[in-house]
Amino acid sequence: xxxIPARALAGxxxxxxxxxxxxxxxxxxxxxxxxxxxxxALLMSFAVYVAAILWCFAARSAWxxxxxxxxxxxxxxxxxxxxxxxx
Amino acid sequence: xxxxxxxxxxxxxxxxxxxxxxxLYFIFLTGTAGYFDSEIDRWMRPELPPPPATVDxxxxxxxxxxxxxxxxxxxxRWTIQLPGHRDTPHLVASWPHDGHMEEQxxxxxxxxxxxxxxxxxxxxxxYRMHWRLHYLPAGAALWxxxxxxxxxxxxxxxxxxxxKRFFSDFFTFRAGKGQRSWLDAHNVLGVxxxxxxxxxxxxxxxxxxxxxxxxxxxxxxxxxxxxxxQFLAEFSAWQAPAAPxxxxxxxxxxxxxxxxxEQRWGRGxxxxxxxxxxxxxxxxxxxAPVLTGPLRNVEVMVFDGASGALLETRAPSRxxxxxxxxxxxxxxxxxxxxxxxxxxxxxxxxxxTAMVATGLVLWTVKRRQKLxxxxxxxxxxxxxxxxxxxATVFGLPVAIGAYFWANRLLPIDLADRAGWEAHALFxxxxxxxxxxxxxxxxxxxxxxxALAAGALGLLPVLNALTxxxxxxxxxxxxxxxxxxxxxxxxxxGSAFAWIAWRLHRRARRTEAGA
Numbered sequence: 001x002x003x004i005p006a007r008a009l010a011g012x013x014x015x016x017x018x019x020x021x022x023x024x025x026x027x028x029x030x031x032x033x034x035x036x037x038x039x040x041a042l043l044m045s046f047a048v049y050v051a052a053i054l055w056c057f058a059a060r061s062a063w064x065x066x067x068x069x070x071x072x073x074x075x076x077x078x079x080x081x082x083x084x085x086x087x
Numbered sequence: 088x089x090x091x092x093x094x095x096x097x098x099x100x101x102x103x104x105x106x107x108x109x110x111l112y113f114i115f116l117t118g119t120a121g122y123f124d125s126e127i128d129r130w131m132r133p134e135l136p137p138p139p140a141t142v143d144x145x146x147x148x149x150x151x152x153x154x155x156x157x158x159x160x161x162x163x164r165w166t167i168q169l170p171g172h173r174d175t176p177h178l179v180a181s182w183p184h185d186g187h188m189e190e191q192x193x194x195x196x197x198x199x200x201x202x203x204x205x206x207x208x209x210x211x212x213x214y215r216m217h218w219r220l221h222y223l224p225a226g227a228a229l230w231x232x233x234x235x236x237x238x239x240x241x242x243x244x245x246x247x248x249x250x251k252r253f254f255s256d257f258f259t260f261r262a263g264k265g266q267r268s269w270l271d272a273h274n275v276l277g278v279x280x281x282x283x284x285x286x287x288x289x290x291x292x293x294x295x296x297x298x299x300x301x302x303x304x305x306x307x308x309x310x311x312x313x314x315x316x317q318f319l320a321e322f323s324a325w326q327a328p329a330a331p332x333x334x335x336x337x338x339x340x341x342x343x344x345x346x347x348x349e350q351r352w353g354r355g356x357x358x359x360x361x362x363x364x365x366x367x368x369x370x371x372x373x374x375a376p377v378l379t380g381p382l383r384n385v386e387v388m389v390f391d392g393a394s395g396a397l398l399e400t401r402a403p404s405r406x407x408x409x410x411x412x413x414x415x416x417x418x419x420x421x422x423x424x425x426x427x428x429x430x431x432x433x434x435x436x437x438x439x440t441a442m443v444a445t446g447l448v449l450w451t452v453k454r455r456q457k458l459x460x461x462x463x464x465x466x467x468x469x470x471x472x473x474x475x476x477x478a479t480v481f482g483l484p485v486a487i488g489a490y491f492w493a494n495r496l497l498p499i500d501l502a503d504r505a506g507w508e509a510h511a512l513f514x515x516x517x518x519x520x521x522x523x524x525x526x527x528x529x530x531x532x533x534x535x536x537a538l539a540a541g542a543l544g545l546l547p548v549l550n551a552l553t554x555x556x557x558x559x560x561x562x563x564x565x566x567x568x569x570x571x572x573x574x575x576x577x578x579x580g581s582a583f584a585w586i587a588w589r590l591h592r593r594a595r596r597t598e599a600g601a
Contacts, residue, residue: 002091004098020302034307035321039408041303042296046289050240054248057099058092085306 006062014069015052018076019045024085025076096245104242104446105472107235109479112443114232116483118217118287119436120210122421122429123575125174127210129568131494133554134204137566138176139195144169144349145342148360150198151180152341154191155365164328165362170195172358172377174422176568177201206504207494213487218294221509233292233299240288246277266456269449276442283435290419293412322412323384324404328363328371336368339395344372347397348388352376368393381417382410444480451476474523474531481535482519484583488542489515491576495553529594536587544580547573 023041032040052069059065080086120127129135151167159165162182168175181190192201215221220228260271277284297304297315308314319325341360348357358377364370370392376385384403391398417423421432451473458465493511497504519538523531550573551557561570 002095004095007095008099020300024303024306035318036406036408038304038307038318039322039406039412042300043293043408043411045296045300045303046237046240046292049237050244053237053241054096054245057095057245060091080306 003062007056007059007065010062010065010069011053011056014066014073015049015056018052018069018073019049021073021076021080022048025079028079028083028085092248096248100242100245101450103238105450107238108443108447108450109475110231110235111239112440112447112479113220113483114217114235115436115440115443116487117213119433119440120487121214121217122424122432122436123572124210124214125176126568126572127213129176129566130550130572131207131209131491132204133550133556133569134202135177135192136201137561137564137569139170140565142169142171142195142355144355144357145345147178147195148341148345150195151178151193151360152338152362153198154193154200155180155182155362156338158191160366163331163364165365167360167362169357169360171355175358205494205499208505208508212505212509213490218291221513229295229298233295236288236291239284240292243277243281243284243288247281266449266452269445269452273442273445273449276438276445280435280438280442284439286415286418287436287439290415293415294419322406322409324406324409329369331364331367332369334368335366336370336393338362338365338370338372338392339390341372343395344374344388344390344397348374348376351388351400362392365392371398378417378423380423381421382413383417383420383422384409384413447472447476447480473528475520477523477528477531477535478516478520481532481539481583482516482523484539484579485519485535485542486512486516488539488546491546492542492549495549529590529597533587533591533594536583536590540580540584540587542580543576544584546576546580 020041023044026044027037027041030037030040055068056062056065059068147169148167152165155162155165155167159180159182162184164183166181166188168179168181170176170178178193178195179190180193181188183189192204193199194201218228218232219225220231223231260275261267292299297319301310301315304315304318305311308318345357345360349355356376357374359373359375361373361375362370363373372390372392374388374390378385382403386403387401389398389401390396421429424432451469454469455465455473458469490508490512493508497507497511501507519535522535526534547558550569556566556569558570558573560566561573
C-alpha cells in the first residue's frame with residue numbers, strides 16, 4: 001500500500017493524457033479517413049485509460065509508474081506536435 | 088509485484104468504492120428502472136386509455152396527418168409515432184416548436200386528442216436521472232458519472248486480474264458467516280454480472296466519449312462544440328433536409344407508402360413516419376421500421392410527398408466504427424429487447440445494484456467485526472458510513488416509491504407538478520438519511536426496510552384508489568404495462584417485507600444476547 005496518492009494521481013491525470021495521445025498517435029499509422037480516425041481513437045481511449053490506471057498500481061514504485069507513462073506518452077505527444085495534430 | 092498489485096488495487100477498490108458507492112448505487116437502480124421506462128410512463132399517466140389492441144398503420148397515420156394538417160400546418164417537420172409498439176403504445180404526433188418537440192397523443196381511429204394526462208416526469212425522468220443526476224448542471228453530472236463509471240471499469244478489470252480464485256468464487260457462497268458471507272455475496276454477484284457490467288460501463292462511456300475525451304476530436308476537427316458537432320454529423324452521415332421550395336402542394340396519400348414499407352419489412356413493423364416540409368412541393372415522407380436488433384441506425388424509405396413516388400430506400404451507413412459504436416449504444420439502451428430479454432436486462436441491473444449494496448455493507452461489517460474482536464469503540468467514520476448505507480441501500484427504494492406516490496397524490500393543477508414529483512423523491516431520500524442518523528443502525532435497517540415494503544408494495548392499492556384502475560381491471564383489459572407495473576411493485580414490496588422481517592428477528596436476537 002505504498003505511495004497510493006502518487007500512484008492514483010499518476011494514473012488519473014497521466015492516464016487521462018495517455019488515453020487520448022496514444023490512440024491518436026497509433027491512428028497515424030493506419031490509412032483511415034478522419035471520421036474513422038477519431039471514432040476508433042475514441043472507442044479505444046477508455047481501454048487505454050483503464051490500462052494506464054492499472055499500470056500505475058501494478059508498477060513497483062510510483063516513480064516507475066510515472067516513468068512508464070512518460071516512456072509511452074511523450075513520444076506520442078511529440079509525434080502529434082510534429083504532425084500539427086496538437087489537440 | 089503481484090502481491091503489491093493486489094494489495095494496492097484492493098486498497099483503491101475499498102476506499103474509492105466507499106466514496107463512489109452511493110453514486111453507483113443510484114446510477115444502477117435508476118438505470119435499471121429505465122428498462123421499464125415506457126411501462127412506468129403508462130402507470131404515471133392513468134388518464135390515457137389502454138393502448139389499442141389491434142392497429143391499422145395506414146388508418147393511424149391518416150388520423151395523425153388529419154390532426155397535424157388542422158393544427159400544425161406551418162411546422163417544418165411532422166413526426167408520427169405509430170401505436171402498437173412497446174415504447175410507442177399510443178399514436179403520437181409531434182412537431183418542433185421553439186427548439187423543442189411538442190407532442191400530442193391521439194386516438195388511432197378518429198385522430199381526436201386523447202385525454203390530456205397529468206403533468207408528470209414519468210419513467211423518462213426517472214431513467215434520465217441515471218446519467219443526468221437531476222439537480223446538477225449537465226457538465227458536472229456528466230463528469231461525475233464518467234468518473235464513477237471509469238472507477239467501476241477499473242474495479243472490474245482489477246477484480247479479474249488480481250483475483251486469486253476468480254472462477255471458484257462463482258460457486259462459493261458461505262451463508263450465515265458474517266463478513267465472509269458478505270464478501271462471498273459481493274464476489275458472486277460481481278462475477279455473475281461481469282459480462283453485463285463490462286458492456287454497460289464501456290458503452291456508457293461511449294455515449295459521452297466526445298465530451299470526456301475532447302482532445303481526440305479537437306486534434307482533427309478543431310476545438311470546442313463546433314468541432315464536436317462537425318465530427319458527430321460526419322460520423323452519423325446526417326443529411327440536412329432540403330429547404331422548402333415555397334410552392335404549396337398537398338400531401339399524397341400515405342396508405343400506399345405504408346403498404347410498400349410493410350411489404351418490405353413485414354406487417355406492423357413501421358414505427359415512425361416523418362414528413363419534412365409538409366404542404367410544400369418539396370415535401371418528403373420518411374418511413375422507418377421498429378428496431379429488431381441493437382443497431383440503432385436502420386434502413387429508411389423516402390417518398391416524394393407531392394407525388395407519393397418512392398425516391399430511395401436509404402441503407403444505413405455501415406461504416407465499421409459506426410457499427411461498433413451503434414452496437415454498443417444499442418446494447419446499452421436495449422430498445423430492441425422483447426419481454427424475455429428485457430427482464431434479463433432488468434435482472435442483470437438489479438444484481439449489479441445488489442453487488443454495489445453488498446460492497447457498501449461489507450465495508451462496515453468488516454470494520455465492525457474487527458472492533459468487536461479488539462473490543463474497541465467505533466470511530467466516527469464507521470458510524471457515519473453505517474448510517475449512510477441504510478439511507479442509500481433502503482432509503483433510495485423508499486424515495487423512488489415516494490416519486491410514484493407523489494404522482495398520484497400531488498394536486499393535478501399544481502404548478503411545475505413534474506418538478507415536484509422529483510423533489511418528492513429527493514425530499515424522501517433526505518428524510519431517510521435523517522431517520523438513519525437518529526436511529527441505531529440495526530433498527531434503522533428494519534424500519535426503512537419496512538417502509539420500502541410499504542412504499543412499493545402498496546402502489547397497486549394507491550393505483551386502485553386514485554384512478555380506479557385496479558389490478559383486476561388492468562388484467563382483464565389487457566393493459567399489460569399497467570398490470571406489470573403493479574405486479575412488479577407488489578413483488579418488490581414483498582421482497583422488502585421479507586428482508587425487513589429477517590432483519591427484525593436478527594436485531595431482536597442481538598438485543599436479547601447483549
